Amino acid sequence: MKLRTPEQIQARRWGTLAVLCLSVLIVVVDNTIVNVALPTLVRDLHSTTTSLQWIVDAYTLTMAGLLITLGSLGDRIGRHRTLAGGLVIFGLGSALAAFSGSSGQLIASRVVMGLGAAAIMPSTLSILTNVFSDTSERAKAIAMWSAVTGLGIAIGPTLGGWLLAHFSWGSIFLVNLPIVAVALATGRSFVPPSSNPRRHPFDILGSLLSIAGLIALVYALIEAPDDGWLSSRTMLIGAVGGAIMVVWARWELRRPFPMVDLSIFRNARFSAASFSITMVFLALFGWLFLFTQQLQFVLGYSALAAGVRALPFALTIGVVTPIAAPLAARYGSKLVVSTGLAVMTIGFALASTSTTASHFAFLLLVSIIVAAGMGLAVAPATESIMGSLPLAKAGVGSAINDTTREIGGVLGVAVMGSIAATVYKSHLVVGHLPIRYANLARSSVGAAVTIGQRAPGAAGTTLATHARQAFLVGADRATLIAALATAMGALISVRYLPAREARVVHDETSTPGLAITLAGACD
Numbered sequence: 001m002k003l004r005t006p007e008q009i010q011a012r013r014w015g016t017l018a019v020l021c022l023s024v025l026i027v028v029v030d031n032t033i034v035n036v037a038l039p040t041l042v043r044d045l046h047s048t049t050t051s052l053q054w055i056v057d058a059y060t061l062t063m064a065g066l067l068i069t070l071g072s073l074g075d076r077i078g079r080h081r082t083l084a085g086g087l088v089i090f091g092l093g094s095a096l097a098a099f100s101g102s103s104g105q106l107i108a109s110r111v112v113m114g115l116g117a118a119a120i121m122p123s124t125l126s127i128l129t130n131v132f133s134d135t136s137e138r139a140k141a142i143a144m145w146s147a148v149t150g151l152g153i154a155i156g157p158t159l160g161g162w163l164l165a166h167f168s169w170g171s172i173f174l175v176n177l178p179i180v181a182v183a184l185a186t187g188r189s190f191v192p193p194s195s196n197p198r199r200h201p202f203d204i205l206g207s208l209l210s211i212a213g214l215i216a217l218v219y220a221l222i223e224a225p226d227d228g229w230l231s232s233r234t235m236l237i238g239a240v241g242g243a244i245m246v247v248w249a250r251w252e253l254r255r256p257f258p259m260v261d262l263s264i265f266r267n268a269r270f271s272a273a274s275f276s277i278t279m280v281f282l283a284l285f286g287w288l289f290l291f292t293q294q295l296q297f298v299l300g301y302s303a304l305a306a307g308v309r310a311l312p313f314a315l316t317i318g319v320v321t322p323i324a325a326p327l328a329a330r331y332g333s334k335l336v337v338s339t340g341l342a343v344m345t346i347g348f349a350l351a352s353t354s355t356t357a358s359h360f361a362f363l364l365l366v367s368i369i370v371a372a373g374m375g376l377a378v379a380p381a382t383e384s385i386m387g388s389l390p391l392a393k394a395g396v397g398s399a400i401n402d403t404t405r406e407i408g409g410v411l412g413v414a415v416m417g418s419i420a421a422t423v424y425k426s427h428l429v430v431g432h433l434p435i436r437y438a439n440l441a442r443s444s445v446g447a448a449v450t451i452g453q454r455a456p457g458a459a460g461t462t463l464a465t466h467a468r469q470a471f472l473v474g475a476d477r478a479t480l481i482a483a484l485a486t487a488m489g490a491l492i493s494v495r496y497l498p499a500r501e502a503r504v505v506h507d508e509t510s511t512p513g514l515a516i517t518l519a520g521a522c523d
Helices: 006-011 013-044 049-077 079-098 103-131 133-165 176-190 203-226 230-254 262-266 266-297 303-308 312-330 334-353 360-387 391-427 435-443 445-454 457-496
Strands: 504-506 514-515
Touching: 006 266, 006 435, 013 049, 013 103, 013 176, 013 303, 049 079, 049 103, 049 133, 049 203, 049 391, 079 103, 079 176, 103 133, 103 266, 103 360, 133 230, 133 266, 133 303, 133 312, 133 360, 133 514, 176 514, 203 230, 203 391, 230 262, 262 266, 266 303, 266 334, 266 360, 266 391, 266 445, 266 457, 312 334, 312 360, 334 360, 360 391, 391 457, 435 445
Parallel strands: none
Antiparallel strands: 504 514
């Protein structure tokens, strides 16, 4: 049954949400699931350190660079079409990745998967915003969508660890295929046509500029920890990316029908919510990067055991996120978002006191506090972003929301990982190790612990102990950056987010029978 009338769309709206959540789940899971397979890829594909980095980053880089373009394209040709096309491309990339015979083939396959993900992500949220016309229901739907994105972040390592324990590494990609098939099959019955009824010419030059600028900026962030933040290479690539984005902004401001109407950033509700989302994901991804290493290299858990111990984080998000919508409806987005960010700040501040004597119970408490804060903050902030825009622009609005998440995550891992690594190197005591092994031990806590476990006698035990201590000193200092980021997000939310959302009116440019929330608010 194809959905054509507003009545049919409304009758099946919760089925639509299920398809959208299933689609976005595989995109988010693939941000983290591949990490647990990296040691296996070294053994089976003989991947170098550089290859491993790009097996992870090719997906993120491609997705971040194409989100705005494909979100804008979806507004024009139909978000349901870009969603279906994205699922097909993502499935193709997953199949190619599963049967890759070399690191190069796997990296190319991850680029294909990133292309599919860039089409899926903005389509899901923009379709959701168009389908749910009642503002209270839309807030609940966005809360469920946000909960799924949070769950996917934590589920990835657990699912990956389980699959690797029972199957070959290709299984972490093959698992996507049945999910893609189900989403495509059910989407024909539950996902309605959705697009901007005003078909303006597609901004080809603006699209190319945004892709080039975003890819350059994200690439500079990814490479900065290795090249050096103040290295000529990092500064040059970052400056080129920034310059391209300035040219893009000037081009968009001059066009009668821009790809992105940059005037939306004058809306404090949109800008403050976007900044808050960026700070959440900057802090979250940077902390998770260090948290998973602490579980494995300090507490000694296997990849699967560490993944299982991350499940309380996912469970807390699943419990708290649905509560955020009614709380925001009752008390306002300003209070709920800023409270969530403040709770995250408390969690990160507590995490920064970790020592080698800290047991899993301490980390469990930290993860629950962080997850609870995230659950409170993300859904109302996302609803503020989407509610600031007319439904006709939902695709590009969703893409901007997704882009802030991706850039925030990349920046968090780059900055916090770089700080942690620098402090780790300066505090590590290698003793009388040969230069080769000393340099290897300084490269990462994992390498140092492995060398310590294989070295004979007390020297190996001492090295492993010093490595764990040095790692935690670096991790604690880096986690203070996460606390600072969420504290800044809380302050911006208190200052600029509206106390209450604006009244609901019908938007004549959107799907008949559907309503939007106007930008602005009652302070």
